[in-house]
Every structure is written in structure tokens, then in C-alpha cells.
Amino acid sequence: MSNENAQIIEKPSAHPLWKEFAFSMKRLFKNPLTIIGASIILFFLILAIFAPLLAPPPRPFDPYLMPHKGWDMTPSPPSADNWLGTLPSQYDILYGIIWGTRNAFRIGLAVVAANLIVGLILGALAGYFGGIVDEIIMRIADIFYAIPTLVMAMALVVAIGRGLTSIVLVLIILGWPTYTRVIRSDILVIRNMDYIMAARASGVSHLRIIMRHIMPNSVFSIIIVASMNVGVTILVAAALSFLGLGSDTGYADWGAMVSTCRDFIVGPPENRLAYWYLVFIPGFTIALFVLGWNLLGDAIRDVFDPRMRRR
Amino acid sequence: MSGETILEVRDLRVSFSLRGRRLTALRGASLDLRRGETLAVVGESGSGKSVLAKTFLGMLDRNGRVDSGSIFFDGKDLAGYSKERDWLAIRGKRIAMIFQDPMTALNPLKTVGEQIREAAALHRGLDRAASRAVVLETLDRVGIPDPELRYRQYPHEFSGGMRQRAVIAAAVACRPEILICDEPTTALDVTVQAQILDLIKSLQRELGMTVLFITHDLGVVASVAQRVAVMYSGQVIEEGTVREVFYDPRAPYTWALLASLPQLGVKGEELYSIRGTPPSLFKEVVGDAFAPRNPRALEVDFRFEPPVFPVSDTHWARTWLLDPRAPRIEAPETVRRLRARLARGTDGPETAGGGGAATGGGDSVQGGAE
Numbered sequence: 001m002s003n004e005n006a007q008i009i010e011k012p013s014a015h016p017l018w019k020e021f022a023f024s025m026k027r028l029f030k031n032p033l034t035i036i037g038a039s040i041i042l043f044f045l046i047l048a049i050f051a052p053l054l055a056p057p058p059r060p061f062d063p064y065l066m067p068h069k070g071w072d073m074t075p076s077p078p079s080a081d082n083w084l085g086t087l088p089s090q091y092d093i094l095y096g097i098i099w100g101t102r103n104a105f106r107i108g109l110a111v112v113a114a115n116l117i118v119g120l121i122l123g124a125l126a127g128y129f130g131g132i133v134d135e136i137i138m139r140i141a142d143i144f145y146a147i148p149t150l151v152m153a154m155a156l157v158v159a160i161g162r163g164l165t166s167i168v169l170v171l172i173i174l175g176w177p178t179y180t181r182v183i184r185s186d187i188l189v190i191r192n193m194d195y196i197m198a199a200r201a202s203g204v205s206h207l208r209i210i211m212r213h214i215m216p217n218s219v220f221s222i223i224i225v226a227s228m229n230v231g232v233t234i235l236v237a238a239a240l241s242f243l244g245l246g247s248d249t250g251y252a253d254w255g256a257m258v259s260t261c262r263d264f265i266v267g268p269p270e271n272r273l274a275y276w277y278l279v280f281i282p283g284f285t286i287a288l289f290v291l292g293w294n295l296l297g298d299a300i301r302d303v304f305d306p307r308m309r310r311r
Numbered sequence: 312m313s314g315e316t317i318l319e320v321r322d323l324r325v326s327f328s329l330r331g332r333r334l335t336a337l338r339g340a341s342l343d344l345r346r347g348e349t350l351a352v353v354g355e356s357g358s359g360k361s362v363l364a365k366t367f368l369g370m371l372d373r374n375g376r377v378d379s380g381s382i383f384f385d386g387k388d389l390a391g392y393s394k395e396r397d398w399l400a401i402r403g404k405r406i407a408m409i410f411q412d413p414m415t416a417l418n419p420l421k422t423v424g425e426q427i428r429e430a431a432a433l434h435r436g437l438d439r440a441a442s443r444a445v446v447l448e449t450l451d452r453v454g455i456p457d458p459e460l461r462y463r464q465y466p467h468e469f470s471g472g473m474r475q476r477a478v479i480a481a482a483v484a485c486r487p488e489i490l491i492c493d494e495p496t497t498a499l500d501v502t503v504q505a506q507i508l509d510l511i512k513s514l515q516r517e518l519g520m521t522v523l524f525i526t527h528d529l530g531v532v533a534s535v536a537q538r539v540a541v542m543y544s545g546q547v548i549e550e551g552t553v554r555e556v557f558y559d560p561r562a563p564y565t566w567a568l569l570a571s572l573p574q575l576g577v578k579g580e581e582l583y584s585i586r587g588t589p590p591s592l593f594k595e596v597v598g599d600a601f602a603p604r605n606p607r608a609l610e611v612d613f614r615f616e617p618p619v620f621p622v623s624d625t626h627w628a629r630t631w632l633l634d635p636r637a638p639r640i641e642a643p644e645t646v647r648r649l650r651a652r653l654a655r656g657t658d659g660p661e662t663a664g665g666g667g668a669a670t671g672g673g674d675s676v677q678g679g680a681e
Contacts, residue, residue: 131373194415195426201368201410202430202481203403206395212429216420 024303031302037295044289047101055098064099064252066091075264075278085277087260091250093277097285099252104289107168107237108230114172116226119179120219124210126180127187138184141177149174150239157245164247164256167240171233182225186218193217224301231293238286254289257282317521318344318367318489323380323390325362325371334592336362338545338600339380341619344489349515349522351532351553353568354542357589360525363542364491366390367406367523369398384489404434407487412498413475417466423477424450424462431484445484452517453480454510472503476510483514490515491523496531508535529572533557538625541565544589544600551626558653560646561620561628563608564601570645583643599631607640 028034047054057063068090078085084093126137144152153170160166190196191214199209240246241255242262249260258279267274325337337359344350352360365371367382369392382389384406392398410416418426424446431449432442443462450458453476466474475495482490492511496504512535515522524535532539532553539556541549541564549562560566569575570583587604590596599605602612611631620633631637642650 194410194412195418197370198408198410198416198478198481199418199429200370201402201408202485203399203401203434204429205399208429212421213418217418 027303028299031299033295034299037292037299040288040292041296044101044104044292047098048105051098051102055092055095057099064103066096066099066250066252068092068250075261075275077274078277084281087249087257087278088264089249091257091260093257093281096252096257097254097282100254100257100282100285101289103164103253104234104286107164107171108234108293110168111171111175111233111237112226112230115175115179115229116222118172118176119183119222120215122176123180123183123222124187124215127184128191128206128210128214134184137180141180144174144177150236153236153240154243154245157240162245164237164241164251164253167237167246170240171236175229175233178229179222179225183218183222186221187214190214190218224297227300228294228297231290231297234286234293235290254282254286258286315346316343317346317384318342318523319381319383320344320363321381321383323363323366323382324378325359325366325375326378327372327375329374332593335595336375336545336592337366337380338596340542340545340547342540342547342550344521344523345538346488346521347515347519348538349512349524349536350538350540351524351526351536352540352542352547353526353529353532355527355589357544357592358542359545360527360542361493364408364493364523364525367489367491368402368408370402403430403482403487404485405487406489406491407482407485408491408493409475409478409482409495411494413471413478413495414498416478417469417474419466422463422465423469424464427477427481427484430481434485446480449480449484450477453477453483453514454506455480471499472506475499475503475507479507479510479514483518483520486518487520489521489523491525493525494527497526497528504531511535529557529568530574541568544596545592546600546629548601548630549626549628551622551628554653555623555626558649559622559626560642560649561622561626561633562601562630563605563632565628566643566646567601567605569649570643572645575645575649577644583645599629609637609640611637 029038052060052063058067059065066087068086070090072090073088075088076082076086076090082092082094084097086092087096122137126134153167153174156170156173157166160169196209196213199213204213237246238255238258241253242259244259246256246259247253249256261275261278261282264275264278266272267276320340320342322339322341323337324335324339327334327336340359340363342350342352342363352363354360362371362375366377367384367389369389371377377390380390384401389401392401417423424443427446427449428439428442431437431445432439435442435445437445447458447462450461455461455473455476461469461473461477466477469477479495490511495511496507499507508531511522511524514520522535524532526532536553538550538552540547541556541562543564549556549560549565556565557569560569567583567585571585573582576582585604586606590600590603596616598614599608599612599617602608605612609631615631617629617631617634619627619629621627622633632640641647
């Protein structure tokens with residue numbers, strides 16, 4: 001008893017979730033790659049937030065429409081007027097990059113957030129109740145897995161009507177099975193824990209058990225998946241835009257910008273690299289953005305994944 | 312002993328479907344639980360002890376179902392309950408359960424106090440402050456010092472014994488009529504075990520609860536229970552007071568169980584062990600389930616299932632040996648010694664009529680056996 005009494009004198013501590021979080025953050029920022037990833041994302045975040053200051057829109061009511069001087073189809077290289085050059089029809093690349101950042105965040109976060117919500121609900125239903133519910137949800141997920149995502153996405157975007165909103169919508173429709181699977185497998189483990197049994201035995205309802213006992217204990221993997229998936233989502237969205245399923249020319253979206261430059265990837269015979277800036281700048285921006293999210297996702301996995309996490 | 316039956320289980324059959332096969336976990340188990348008593352259910356792994364307890368709360372796994380039989384509790388047949396809502400009125404509120412491993416029986420992400428409060432608030436319809444007061448009182452009652460502080464702590468800040476106390480507090484916070492303890496001390500070390508057993512005993516006395524104690528540790532039985540039910544292969548094969556079952560066992564399986572206790576063995580002799588394994592629960596059992604392992608089995612044991620034979624008002628067993636036509640079969644040495652001890656009346660517990668006193672007397676079975 002004296003041992004137990006000695007223990008009690010400790011102060012009550014913070015919520016273990018919070019303690020773990022603080023520990024994780026410490027771990028997180030010891031890794032140089034994390035710092036690089038976080039800096040990249042921070043950089044883009046600043047671009048997105050201060051877009052109206054960095055690139056004042058000539059028409060504030062429609063800032064995503066890139067301004068252009070003239071209709072000259074030949075792109076112009078970086079100059080004092082257009083720091084990063086222009087697209088065909090003289091759209092300013094710098095303006096497109098800055099305002100495109102907002103779109104990139106919107107696509108990535110909206111798709112991932114929606115997938116998370118759908119995945120959590122379906123995964124919880126499938127994992128907790130099992131049986132026929134599980135069977136139906138997971139077999140539908142299997143069907144989604146069986147169809148190549150890009151092909152399915154193209155077909156659906158064409159069916160809905162092209163545009164950025166359609167791309168986001170389609171990615172939401174196609175993305176949930178991964179999340180559902182992950183959350184389901186976690187819940188299958190937690191569901192059989194004694195404290196869930198104990199909660200059931202003390203008369204706690206199903207909904208309450210899922211919300212208060214199962215969810216908080218099984219969200220870790222899904223957070224990792226979500227953070228890794230932001231970059232992937234941007235890539236797929238860019239690919240769909242590049243294929244011409246995205247916005248119209250002149251809309252500040254990285255994928256659409258690359259798409260507009262399809263005809264200028266290779267320059268005239270005398271100078272093959274004449275239009276390097278066209279593909280390189282938006283392409284590099286996309287790559288950098290995705291890299292940032294992947295580094296961040298990797299870091300989050302290193303810290304949160306119990307198999308990677310070492311004390 | 313008040314004697315009034317609070318829970319009456321009759322011919323309960325429970326089966327599970329496992330990949331197209333039927334596993335029969337309970338083959339017509341019958342049991343009486345009397346108000347205010349502690350009944351210990353003993354049996355080896357797979358004898359159906361835990362399944363029996365889970366049916367009382369409607370917590371069989373999804374693939375399990377009650378095939379037939381009844382569980383009468385407060386005039387209602389729980390065996391017929393199928394709706395979750397019906398069970399929610401029973402679980403925790405009227406019948407509560409304590410699980411084996413206190414290390415995993417608490418949600419690691421919620422404070423201990425909040426976890427206990429959850430059930431208390433739910434069942435008693437109390438507001439936050441009132442239910443908090445109930446929890447603090449309960450924590451104090453189960454012997455957790457400084458409840459105010461402990462309320463705000465997380466399970467990882469509790470030692471094993473303290474966690475089991477917290478688990479018990481969660482179970483008794485709603486003042487259930489029946490408390491089911493599913494091997495509550497198995498995961499604890501011996502000194503803590505004794506404390507927890509004492510706690511359960513005193514709580515039972517103070518709160519007037521009926522306790523169903525599931526265990527495979529006969530020493531624990533002797534120290535907490537007034538009556539014992541011995542289970543084998545999905546049936547209760549003998550039920551009686553601790554004194555009757557431990558000192559005058561009638562079923563061959565109970566004989567074998569007692570004979571294999573190291574405490575009752577004779578120094579220098581090889582310890583008796585029951586040969587063979589329990590019958591497969593996938594197959595239909597013909598005759599007495601224990602017959603194939605019983606060196607004293609009769610011809611009839613292999614053909615017909617033995618009915619219940621009363622031994623006394625409080626003692627019955629399922630064995631053909633009690634049939635008037637049965638030949639006289641000598642009980643094993645250990646059991647004969649126990650009977651002789653009972654006849655001398657030198658030790659052994661008082662009959663279970665003494666309520667709390669009986670539990671005190673129960674300790675001497677352990678003591679006397681050594």
C-alpha cells in the first residue's frame with residue numbers, strides 16, 4: 001500500500017493525448033527532413049494567405065482569372081514585367097503560381113478532409129458492427145480498388161462535366177476506400193479490447209462506445225494516411241487538369257497551367273529549350289508542393305506509427 | 312441465507328457458429344443464484360464459465376446464440392432478449408461485470424473518474440456534479456486513497472491493484488443487484504489478489520449485492536464463496552455449499568478436480584492429474600461428458616446423460632453414481648480424507664447459512680488443506 005500511496009502524491013497530469021502530442025512534436029522537429037517539409041508547406045501557406053498582396057488581382061471579384069496583356073500566342077520569357085515569364089496568350093506565370101497555391105490547398109485539403117470523414121464513418125460502421133454491414137461496405141470498397149483510379153476519375157469527370165470542382169468531387173468519390181480500410185482495421189483491434197467490453201457491460205450504447213471509446217483510440221493511422229495523401233491528391237488533380245479535364249485556360253491552377261503549355265514543351269529546332277520556363281516553373285511548383293507534403297507525411301508517420309516510434 | 316432465487320438459469324444451451332460448424336458451448340446448464348450470496352463457478356478452460364456469464368448480459372459474440380433454456384431475472388426471461396435497448400436497461404444498472412485484466416479494462420485516453428462517471432450518470436440520471444460526487448464516494452469505498460486526485464488521473468498512472476479497484480468502482484457505482492466477477496484476480500499478483508478478494512467481500516456485504524464469481528482457482532473459491540457450481544464441458548455438474556462440494560463431493564469430475572489440487576496431495580506421492588482432454592464441443596456428447604476421462608466410469612455413463620440427483624436441499628450433482636441402482640464406487644483417497652475430516656467436524660467451513668461468517672470460515676478450507 002505504501003508504494004501506491006507514494007505514487008498518488010504526483011500532480012494530475014495533462015491528457016495523455018496531449019502529452020503524446022508534445023512528445024511527438026519534439027521528435028518531429030529533430031528530423032531535418034521534417035523542417036524542410038514544414039518550411040515548404042509554410043512557404044506555400046504564406047503565398048496562399050497573402051496572395052492578394054503578393055499579386056494584386058486586377059479584377060478583385062474574380063482573382064483566379066489570370067491577367068494577361070494581349071493575345072500573343074508565343075510565350076514570353078522572364079522579364080522585368082513578368083518575372084517568371086508568360087504562358088501563351090501572355091498570362092503572367094507568377095500570378096498563376098501565387099493564386100494557384102490557394103487552389104492547390106483547396107483541392108488537397110478538401111479532398112482529404114472529405115475522404116477522412118467518409119472513411120471514418122464507413123470504417124467505424126464496418127469495423128464495429130461487422131457482419132453484413134461490414135461485408136457490404138468492404139465489397140464496395142473492393143470494387144473501387146479493382147478499377148484503375150485515373151481511368152475511373154477521367155470517366156467520372158467527363159460524365160459530371162470538366163472543371164476543378166468536378167475533379168475535387170470525383171477524387172472524393174474515389175478516395176474513401178483507402179481510409180475506410182485503414183480505420184476499419186484499427187477498429188477491429190480496438191473493438192476487442194477489454195475496456196470496450198467493460199463499457200458495453202456497463203450499459204453504454206453503441207454510438208457512445210464508438211464516439212467516446214473507439215474513435216479516440218483508433219485515429220492515429222488515419223492521420224498518417226491523410227497527411228501522406230495530400231500530396232498524392234494534388235498530383236492526381238494536376239494529372240487530370242493536364243489531360244484537359246480541369247479548368248479553362250487562364251484559370252490560376254497549376255495543372256491547368258502545365259496543360260496550356262503542352263504545345264510548347266519542346267522549342268523550335270534552333271533552340272529546343274526556348275520555352276523551358278513554361279513547363280518547368282508550374283511543374284516544379286507542383287513537385288515542390290507534393291514533396292513538402294510527403295516529407296511532412298513521412299515525418300508524421302515516423303512519429304505516430306507505433307512500429308516506427310521508438311522511445 | 313435469504314434463499315430467494317434472484318437469477319434462475321434452466322437448461323441453457325448456447326452455441327456458436329464457426330465457419331459453418333456449430334460449437335456448443337453450453338449444453339443445458341442450470342444454475343440458481345440466491346439474493347445476497349456469493350456463488351463461485353469453477354471449471355477448467357473451455358468449460359463455459361465465461362460464456363454463461365456473458366449470456367446474463369447479452370454479450371455473446373455475434374456468432375453466438377442462445378438455442379434454448381431460460382434465464383429468469385426479476386420475472387423476465389433474459390434468454391429471450393434480443394433488442395439492444397432491452398439489454399441497456401440491465402447492463403451495468405442491474406447486472407454488472409468485472410473483467411479479468413485490469414490493465415486493459417480501462418480506456419487509456421479518458422480519466423479514470425470520467426470513465427466511472429459515464430456509467431453512473433447514464434444509469435442514475437444524475438447531472439455532472441451529482442454523478443461526480445457518486446464517483447468520488449465510490450472510489451473512496453473501494454479503497455482508493457485521495458479520490459479527488461485519482462479522479463483526474465489516467466489509467467497509466469494507476470498500479471495494477473489500483474486499476475482493479477477502479478474497475479470494481481465502475482461496476483458498483485450504479486449499485487447493481489448482481490455483480491459478475493470474471494476471474495478478477497487472475498492477472499494480479501498474490502498479495503494484491505488477497506486485497507481485491509477482501510474488497511469484493513466487503514462490498515458485497517455493505518451493498519447487499521449478489522456476486523457470481525467465475526474462477527478456476529479453488530483457493531479463491533474457498534475464501535470468497537458460500538456456494539459453488541462446478542462446470543464441465545458446458546454443464547453445471549455439481550452445485551452446493553462450499554462445505555458440501557469441497558468436503559463431500561459426489562460427481563467424479565469434482566473428485567478428480569479436488570484430487571489434482573497440490574494442497575490436498577500427500578507429500579512424496581505423485582500428484583494426480585486428470586488424463587485426456589475435454590470432449591470436442593463440435594460433436595454431440597453422448598452420455599456423461601466426463602466418462603472417457605473417468606477411470607471409475609460406469610457402463611451407463613457412456614450411453615446416457617446423467618440427470619440431476621439431489622444430495623441434500625442445497626446440494627445436487629449430475630452423476631449416475633447417485634442413482635439407487637448404481638454400484639458402490641469408492642471415491643479417491645483425497646476425497647475420502649476430506650470426508651473423514653468433515654465427519655470429525657474439526658475444521659471446514661460453517662454451513663453457508665452464516666452469511667459473512669461463512670466467508671471467514673471458508674479460509675480454513677485452504678488452511679486446513681495444507
